[in-house]
Amino acid sequence: MKTKHIIAGSLLLALTLTVGFFSGREFLSMRQDDEIFPSSGLTAKKMLSDYFPALKDTAGDTEVFIFDSAAKGGNLLIVGGTHPNEPAGTMTAILLAETIRAAQGKAVIIPWANASGFTHSDPQEGSPQRFFLETPAGRRWFRLGSRVTNPVHQWPDPTIYVNPMGQKLAGIEARNLNRAYPGKATGYLTEKVAFAVMALIQKEGIELGIDLHESAPEYPVINAIVFHENASELAAIAQMELQAEGFEFRLEASPPNLRGLTHREWGDAAGIKTVLLETPNASHGRLKGRPTISLIVDGKDKYYEQAARLGRLFVPYGPDGIPLKLRVARHLAGVRAILASFNELEPDKAIELADMPSPADVQAKGLGPFLK
Amino acid sequence: MRILYHLIVLYMTIQLVWYLFREKNFWKQASLVLVLVLFLLRLFLIE
Numbered sequence: 001m002k003t004k005h006i007i008a009g010s011l012l013l014a015l016t017l018t019v020g021f022f023s024g025r026e027f028l029s030m031r032q033d034d035e036i037f038p039s040s041g042l043t044a045k046k047m048l049s050d051y052f053p054a055l056k057d058t059a060g061d062t063e064v065f066i067f068d069s070a071a072k073g074g075n076l077l078i079v080g081g082t083h084p085n086e087p088a089g090t091m092t093a094i095l096l097a098e099t100i101r102a103a104q105g106k107a108v109i110i111p112w113a114n115a116s117g118f119t120h121s122d123p124q125e126g127s128p129q130r131f132f133l134e135t136p137a138g139r140r141w142f143r144l145g146s147r148v149t150n151p152v153h154q155w156p157d158p159t160i161y162v163n164p165m166g167q168k169l170a171g172i173e174a175r176n177l178n179r180a181y182p183g184k185a186t187g188y189l190t191e192k193v194a195f196a197v198m199a200l201i202q203k204e205g206i207e208l209g210i211d212l213h214e215s216a217p218e219y220p221v222i223n224a225i226v227f228h229e230n231a232s233e234l235a236a237i238a239q240m241e242l243q244a245e246g247f248e249f250r251l252e253a254s255p256p257n258l259r260g261l262t263h264r265e266w267g268d269a270a271g272i273k274t275v276l277l278e279t280p281n282a283s284h285g286r287l288k289g290r291p292t293i294s295l296i297v298d299g300k301d302k303y304y305e306q307a308a309r310l311g312r313l314f315v316p317y318g319p320d321g322i323p324l325k326l327r328v329a330r331h332l333a334g335v336r337a338i339l340a341s342f343n344e345l346e347p348d349k350a351i352e353l354a355d356m357p358s359p360a361d362v363q364a365k366g367l368g369p370f371l372k
Numbered sequence: 373m374r375i376l377y378h379l380i381v382l383y384m385t386i387q388l389v390w391y392l393f394r395e396k397n398f399w400k401q402a403s404l405v406l407v408l409v410l411f412l413l414r415l416f417l418i419e
Binding site: 006009010012019024026027028277 | 390393395396397398401402404405408409411412413416417418
């Protein structure tokens with residue numbers, strides 16, 4: 001009788017260890033980096049820590065891909081994965097890194113800007129850890145991370161986060177890379193990542209920065225080009241080009257009093273022309289149904305359809321949803337139009353990217369055929 | 373700092389295991405296990 005509770009305790013402890021082992025294995029699998037197969041146009045592969053050594057051997061370090069034409073021109077930075085739960089941004093950066101060649105100027109691509117954010121999912125969302133795409137070489141998996149840095153790497157959150165520009169935000173925003181610019185060398189891990197990106201901008205002589213994002217269909221800043229005021233003309237010309245191509249984009253000026261974001265601090269602190277692109281992603285919206293791989297890739301959700309019928313969304317949302325291939329095509333069209341606009345305004349700093357997949361082809365065939 | 377955090381989590385984990393074997397009510401033991409699994413994950417996954 002006395003040993004009955006000890007036997008129960010032992011069995012429960014064994015059960016705990018078993019559950020812990022299998023769940024731990026799932027959590028740890030997120031720390032396995034996605035593979036990338038850069039195009040033959042790649043001229044250098046670096047790490048973010050090469051620009052800020054304090055980041056070396058931390059979860060914030062990430063790969064940087066450089067495509068340099070050696071021909072005189074401007075320098076472009078494309079960043080995906082600032083928010084790892086916005087897959088079209090990451091996938092556009094990966095797609096570009098696997099296809100392009102710089103014909104003039106230089107392109108620097110960071111596909112997983114917040115590398116720590118890719119090592120976990122948003123809690124209580126039930127999001128899949130990965131989604132897959134069929135490519136000519138077979139099925140490839142890509143991680144779907146969290147909007148913010150993994151608390152395992154940066155903990156605890158402050159009650160109120162005061163970012164490097166003095167803006168007061170909710171504590172969790174201390175782990176949001178897009179609130180941490182221009183970064184802080186001695187700050188939180190996320191602030192160190194932002195600091196490293198600023199160091200990269202300086203050392204690579206970047207003149208144009210594009211940050212690729214997604215937003216929920218019920219959020220007003222969507223299908224948009226968010227621009228720093230020093231890129232207002234560039235954004236306006238790009239918008240006209242995009243409309244002529246059949247892509248509706250709205251223009252959103254970066255609010256001067258909203259600090260810590262790429263479209264504010266890259267422009268203010270580094271003086272580069274900066275834009276941020278947004279596409280609609282149902283998989284991280286609040287009105288979605290069950291979060292599945294299909295929701296990420298095919299973008300169909302009956303609850304968003306209903307919300308659209310009720311006029312609650314800022315984008316059209318029909319039975320076909322908004323698939324990943326369309327969202328990536330929109331980003332590609334945005335990048336292409338911004339580059340064309342930049343080249344028109346700054347002909348002596350022109351940037352030409354060759355072999356970039358056309359948005360129409362990606363929209364028609366999907367991303368898979370263009371990936372390795 | 374990280375070692376200190378590890379030690380705190382380890383101390384709490386040992387306390388939980390200790391109470392798991394002292395507790396005589398099965399349902400209270402089962403409830404305790406739900407907490408223990410989170411502590412174990414925290415203990416082993418922290419970097």
